[in-house]
Amino acid sequence: MSRTGENIYRRKDGRWEGRYIKGRQSNGKLHYGYIYSKSFHEVKEKLFLYKMHYKENYLNRRKSNVQSITLEDWALGWLSLQEKKVKPNTYISYESKMKNHLLPIIGDIPLKELTTIELQQAVNELEKGLNPSSLKAVFRVLRTCLNDAVNKEVLLNNPLKKVTFPSENKAQLKAFTAEEQEQIIQAINDEKDLPILFALRTGLRIGEIAGLQWSDIDWNRKILYVRHNAQRIKIKDQEKQSRIVIVPPKTDLSHRVVPLSEELVELLSELKKTSPSDFVFSSKEGPADPRTIRNHFKRLKKLANVSDLPFHALRHSFATRCIEKDVPVTTVSSLLGHKSVKMTLDIYTDSFIRDKREAISKIG
The missing domain is CATH 1.10.150.130 (Tyrosine recombinase, N-terminal domain)
Structure with missing residues (x-):
């Protein structure tokens, strides 16, 4: 049989044969598995899947x-x-x-x-x-x-x-305008929409919001600790199935402390009275599914009649409002969990347009 490509052969009977390492025999020699097909491309595709397995x-x-x-x-x-x-x-x-x-x-x-x-x-x-x-x-x-x-x-x-x-x-990263942000807030009238308000008031990522647990909140100091991240991952060897897992935050600097406003403390206190879960925003299975949160946000955007921006724009809106209120960029960077102030400046450079105008005006 003639060989075409790595570990794929053309047999004398006209079929194609693919070979992969299945394990080792008791004597240490490699034990191979084989795939056969009339199609070279079919063998190549299946061979890769077996090699992955x-x-x-x-x-x-x-x-x-x-x-x-x-x-x-x-x-x-x-x-x-x-x-x-x-x-x-x-x-x-x-x-x-x-x-x-x-x-x-x-x-x-x-x-x-x-x-x-x-x-x-x-x-x-x-x-x-x-x-x-x-x-x-x-x-x-x-x-x-x-x-x-x-x-x-x-x-x-x-x-x-x-x-x-x-x-x-x-x-260019886009944020909601101050007017659109107010329209979104006014449209919130359901407990399921609270993660949206939470993103606007804290700048947390959607996975950090879904992974937030009651034990992460210090009620006396009115702060929360970002310690968890809820992510949906594929189940191994099952292409179309996935599950929610709780993992550490994105980077070391994503582990951070975020103060809570009086508004959020009050809303969270009410939510905790009826919460059946260890998670602040929960589902029957555990943490709220980020996909479900995004779906609620899609509905709310239409209701509020605002720009069709992704959920992550809420985080950018939080940062933009901070900059507009003259919050020092070092503080904004720390609240967002960025790895450096330079990263924050690079991302939100256009948010400093007012400062640029003032600088030009002073020089003029």
């Missing part, structure tokens, strides 16, 4: 095999390690970018033969279907994967270093 078997390839290891083999082993190290949603993002974008076009290339030219061609190919921001995000995952190969002395250097990417036009 048995990816841990690609972790400990013997050094004698390093020369023949493909990028796909290396990536599968790397993913297996990441699954144990990173947050569930981060791992899902890594796996998706590898599975849907990178490995289908460069996975068959032997790792040691991967060149800058081939990677540049991959960038050019993927650029047709991805915007510059998404394209860079895909290749950031590959860069981390290849850096691991460099650190383990499988590669001398990372061939992705000299690859160029299309320029990225950063989309």
Whole structure:
């Protein structure tokens, strides 16, 4: 039988055969599993899914095999390690970018033969279907994967270093105007809408709001501690099913203290009297589903007749109102849990337009 691509062969009977590592025999030799089909593409697609399922078997390839290891083999082993190290949603993002974008076009290339030219061609190919921001995000995952190969002395250097990417036009973050914000607040008349008010008054992310627990609130000091983040993640090996998990906040600086206004303290006190859950905003299963919160917000936007901005715009609106009220940027940065004041300045530069006008006026 003749071989086409990594671990896919054309048999004498005309069918295609795919081979994957299923485990090891008692004597230490590799135990292979096989897939057959009349279609090469069907075998290739199924083979990848089986390799993903048995990816841990690609972790400990013997050094004698390093020369023949493909990028796909290396990536599968790397993913297996990441699954144990990173947050569930981060791992899902890594796996998706590898599975849907990178490995289908460069996975068959032997790792040691991967060149800058081939990677540049991959960038050019993927650029047709991805915007510059998404394209860079895909290749950031590959860069981390290849850096691991460099650190383990499988590669001398990372061939992705000299690859160029299309320029990225950063989309301007939008916030509701002060008038629209007031219209949203006036439209709130249901307990289910409280997460929306909470976002406007605290600047918390939607996952931080959904993950907020009563134990995170200090009633005497009228503050809350951001300690949890509710996220919906896919259930492993079940493409269309997902579940809510509680994970730590996005970054170390996302762990923060946020003061509560008298308005929120009063509303939360009333809510706690009838709350059946450990979570401030809850469902029958536990924390409120971020998807449900977003759906309520869609309804409220129509009712309030405001711009069709995403839920995250409530966080930007909170920051914008702070800046408009001359709150120091260091304080705004701390309230939002940003990693630096520079990040806050970069994001909200247009919110300082009044200060810019005053500066120009003084010079004039």
